[in-house]
Amino acid sequence: MKTKDFTYYTDGISAGSTVVLSQAITLIESSKKEHHQLAQQIVNYCLPHSGNSIRIGITGVPGVGKSTFIESLTADKQEEKIAILAVDPSSLKTGGSILGDKTRMEKLVARDNVFIRPSPAGKTLGGVTSKTRETIILCEAAGFDKIIIETVGVGQSETAVSRMVDLFILLILPGSGDEIQGIKRGIVELADIIVINKADGDREKLANESKRAYRNALHLMTPKYAGWTVPVVTCSALE
Numbered sequence: 001m002k003t004k005d006f007t008y009y010t011d012g013i014s015a016g017s018t019v020v021l022s023q024a025i026t027l028i029e030s031s032k033k034e035h036h037q038l039a040q041q042i043v044n045y046c047l048p049h050s051g052n053s054i055r056i057g058i059t060g061v062p063g064v065g066k067s068t069f070i071e072s073l074t075a076d077k078q079e080e081k082i083a084i085l086a087v088d089p090s091s092l093k094t095g096g097s098i099l100g101d102k103t104r105m106e107k108l109v110a111r112d113n114v115f116i117r118p119s120p121a122g123k124t125l126g127g128v129t130s131k132t133r134e135t136i137i138l139c140e141a142a143g144f145d146k147i148i149i150e151t152v153g154v155g156q157s158e159t160a161v162s163r164m165v166d167l168f169i170l171l172i173l174p175g176s177g178d179e180i181q182g183i184k185r186g187i188v189e190l191a192d193i194i195v196i197n198k199a200d201g202d203r204e205k206l207a208n209e210s211k212r213a214y215r216n217a218l219h220l221m222t223p224k225y226a227g228w229t230v231p232v233v234t235c236s237a238l239e
Contacts, residue, residue, distance in 0.1 A: 006038060010045050016081075016143045018115050024138055025117060029131050043134050046141035053083075053140045057161040059151040059187065060171030065197045066150050068237040069171060071108055077146070083115045083139040084108065085132060086150045115144065133164055162190040171197045172214070174234075175206030188214075189221050191230060199234035207234045 004023070012020025028039040060066055067086075074082055108114045117135065132149060139147050149161050162168045170191035188194070194214055199207030214232045223229070 006041055006045075009038075009042050013042075013046060013138060013142050014049075018142075021115065021138060021142050022117065025119075025131075025135050028134050028138070029119060039134075043137055046137050050137040050140035053136075053144055053147045054167070055136065055147050055149070055165040057149045057151065057165035057168045058171065059161065059169070060197070061173065064171040064173050065237045066171060069195075069197055069235075070148055070150060072237045074108065074114070074146075074148075078111075079113075080145040081113045081115075081143060082108075083117070083142075083144040083147045084150065085135055085139070085147065086116065086118045087132065087152050088118055088120055115139070115142075132161070136164060159187055159190055162187075168192045170194050172210060174198055174203045174210050188217070189224065192224070192228075194218075194230060194232045196232070196234045197237055200236035200239050204234075 009020060009024045009027070013024060024042055027035050028043065030036075030039065058066055058070060070084060074080075108116060119132075119135070136147055136149070149165060151161050168191055170187060170193070172194060174196050196207045196210045196214075211232050211234050218230055218232065
């Protein structure tokens, strides 16, 4: 990647250019030492201009329908600028990633006010990348109203994103045998909302059973916030 100068990135981000924003994110994700100083300068510049968005974290196991859920969630938000940071798993052998989330969000890709950035998780645990927090700051400085972080989706360990967002949504498959996980400490106790997705067709009954099981399990936990009862709801991202 050919590195531009500091003002190229800061002027472009301030102007809301998604091209420059993408280049800046690539720079801060770079492992090359010669990029680190400029990357930090860009983050420091953007920091005072951040903090004005609503940050939403969405997690769940592979196949739970995170990408479809995000498309449905943002379908009626045509006037808002939305950034979607999709974290994909990396190969342990090559370090590469398919970055397939962008191809699954066909409707959102076509919208001018939606920015989708797939990034490989690399060796970082917790469902996010090592530079997700900095990427959020850059997106906020670029003027995005909502920032959605879609995690890798590997299970109970994906807790890092909960400390970066205003709202943390856990998606669950109906009747997947996960009900007993509700009494375990981990990702369940950090969720602000639990959503049983794919509650349609033959799975609607299973979804309602899962809903009851999770509601019962949550009674055994100390609330994340005083006076807040975590909603457990069913939905169909398709319907």
